[in-house]
Amino acid sequence: MSTADDQELSPSERYADYRSGRQHPVLRAFTGLYDFPLDGFQVEACREIEEGRGVLVAAPTGSGKTIVGEFAVHLALETGRKCFYTTPIKALSNQKYNDLVARYGPDQVGLLTGDNVVNGEAPIVVMTTEVLRNMLYAGSRTLLGLGFVVMDEVHYLADRARGAVWEEVIIHLPESVALVSLSATVSNAEEFGEWLATVRGDTTTIVEEKRPVPLYQHVMVGKRLLDLFASSDIDAAAGFVKEGAPVNDELVKIARDDWASSRITDRRSPKGRSKPGQRGGGPRQVGNGRRVWIPSRADVIDRLDREGLLPAIVFIFSRVGCDAAVTQCLSAGIRLTKPEERDAIYEYVEEACRHLPEDDRHALGYHDFLDGLTRGIAAHHAGMLPAFKQCVEELYIRGLCKVVFATETLALGINMPARTVVIEKLSKWNGETHADITPGEYTQLTGRAGRRGLDVEGHGVVLWQPGMNPREVAGLASTRTYPLRSSFRPSYNMAVNLVHQFGRDTSRQLLEQSFAQFQADKAVVGLARQLRKSEEALAGYREAATCHLGDFMEYADLRRQIKEVEKGATRAKRTDRREEALASLRELKPGDVIQVPTGKFAGYAVVVDPGWSPEGPRPYVVTADRQARRLAMIDFPTPVSAVTRLKIPKNFNGRNPQMRRDLASALRSRTHDLAPPPPGREAARRSADPAQTHADAEITRLRAALKAHPCHDCPDREDHARWAERYFKLDRDAQTLKRRVEQRTNTVARQFDRVCEVLTALDYLDGDTVTERGRHLMRLYSDMDLVAAESMRNGLWDDLSPSGLASALSVLVFEARRPDNASSPRLPGGGVREVVGEMVRLWGSLDVLEREHRLDFLRQPDLGFAWVAYRWAEGDDLDSVLEASDLAAGDFVRWMKQLIDLAGQVADAAGDSALRETARDTVRALRRGVVAYTALAD
Structure with a gap:
């Protein structure tokens, strides 16, 4: 063989x-x-x-x-x-x-x-x-x-x-x-x-660590392609470069000069930002008179083409950036295909998209997409229509598409190897902030470079950015840190299915076999070792604190208790103030003028929307300096009240600069002659607070006991106290370790027990028996499975039309990429609005039940797709639906497919009821046009 x-x-x-x-x-x-x-x-x-x-x-x-x-x-x-x-x-x-x-x-x-x-x-x-x-x-x-x-x-x-x-x-x-x-x-x-x-x-x-095709790492500075590593004997066939490999001296010098230049520029130039959307192509003067160019996207592709380094995948961590990159390359006149290749591309795309309704092609940007592909350039990201992504993938594999600008999702899954992989920036948005990519992510992205059987070598290219440290880039390329971590947790659907098949005890034993529990158990061994060492050290500290006059640990404990009572009293005061502030925010109404106590937006502001929500009030206000912001509890450490009122225009829109200016002007006029708000009676109230009185009495008692203790007069008291403090600190750490050991032992099984307790409280489980209600839940695989099951159980969807059901179900499927706090989602009229409101209230009660059982599975329903789902089910055309939704075509299709999937599950779970037929009609109403066409492409 x-x-x-x-x-x-x-x-x-x-x-x-x-x-x-x-x-x-x-x-x-x-x-x-x-x-x-x-x-x-x-x-x-x-x-x-x-x-x-x-x-x-x-x-x-x-x-x-x-x-x-x-x-x-x-x-x-x-x-x-x-x-x-x-x-x-x-x-x-x-x-x-x-x-x-x-x-x-x-x-x-x-x-x-x-x-x-x-x-x-x-x-x-x-x-x-x-x-x-x-x-x-x-x-x-x-x-x-x-x-x-x-x-x-x-x-x-x-x-x-x-x-x-x-x-x-x-x-x-x-x-x-x-x-x-x-x-x-x-x-x-x-x-x-x-x-x-x-x-x-x-x-x-x-x-297997060895790559089938060697990978060489580079940094592109302006139009120059420089090696990242200095040594010529780097093992490029290894899965990663060994740590400590020497970095190219020229890159280090460029970085040093660039840093020096930036300091000079910062001192000489006024502070400011570049224009929005501006990227690349700009020079920077470095210390020795040379200029360092941040390479433009067109420069990158042109250089790779001239070096014979295509096909390439350029990773840009932004959908908008991917689309803009294609536009920029086309504007620069880049054409990477021969006439016969263009003909083949045109023929393939026309055939692949022949079922796309003609009326939808304009809305989908079909002709711009085809223009880019015929030149050998395309984007690839989740916002694209699945059929378009499939065209890009197939034409790239055939060697007809030469450059793909892609988000990192391309690094997972589809077989699209490249001769060269380019990473535009080494940071990306992680959902909360911009963070540096990890060595594991870097390896996963550059791992696509080098096509087996086609390339002698692959190339990973990082584009130069201001402030770049070549040694940090080398660190990304020379570290294999991509550990597999379990994300397993039992869901409600999983629990009823397991109990139905195996009973509760056997199910518990099965879940204890999960990789999550396996990893937790291995971690417990190390924690237990730390705990034993801590217990040995505690015995030594106790001995060092020994006093000939009496039990010094008892004396030290009195000192500790005094400190704890004082801290507790301070915390109680803060909690009381927070509760009062929360109560005052709940009383606000649109038009109330308040004084924001502290923070970035301190001063007078007018309430546009009180912002009531299950998480607490988040008032949307306009300040005297024309800022429109949704505030949070952190902005209100003390209670507020309306000092006067203003009339809010009926159609006020916080995104309209003129409306903000007018309202801010009215606010300044109304508050110009207002005296500062009178001091509250908070101090007097606190002095009469029974809890504070009790704390004062307890502190007095403890201090008396402290002075009466025999160790109080010990000449070495403070030396003993230092050892006792070390003892108490280490004891706290040891107790934390002990809790961690207990928490990591049978963690998955204990979480399963809590899930079963919730299901028992709601009558989905009765011991080892799945009830009739539980059988409905067995067929609902959504992340919001329990909200869906409870909605069915309460008959919330029974009287809805197919389009109304589509709208209601969408709130359990859709999750906005970035929440829009400034506007309320549009909802269909009639019974749909009431049903969605009932579903949100139902989620609120389930959320309380979850918290009582220390669970946090069910996210808040998102209403952002309800109107879109309703209009599509009603038969609106794609152009008008996309225009109303601010969604990319690919996102629209993806959410529709998930909605169809949930509607199908509801039909299966509904038995012989009328809801079953409504859900099936919903599936038929949604699966049309571009949604039906892309069934095979997603």
């Missing part, structure tokens, strides 16, 4: 390899399907599978680990068993389905993605991981004869939103099924493999 390493084998090793071929006949036949020899790690993994063991293969992007999964498919067919090939996303499932159909024919291969059911009883079925999870819970007959499950991209297990599904599948698969897990290179692959062996039995972990 030949491998890529055959030329390095000795005669004895060649003989052993020959004998192995006789022992692994299926593998020997399988290798004949390829026109290249398999790598050593691929052969090793395939041998393990043929011998009946499970495998975990962790290898760099593009190394060919999917061949191991394809061998499991081949072995299943050869031995008359079934194989399920699971992927994390539908697009990957579609791609793998097409690959397997091309090899084995359509009769042998099926596809199950939720949207599509193609030959579902075939011996080989490609599916998303969620589909397999649902089949396991339902006890589907399709599982009969299953011999192998391939879990591609198994490192998705760390995904916060969906990772639990991977663990559910791994834990619940029948023991007779061999599991083939394929993962990106992670730094704790051995730990993950150890867990797989624990829950699945005999499993071999195979880690």
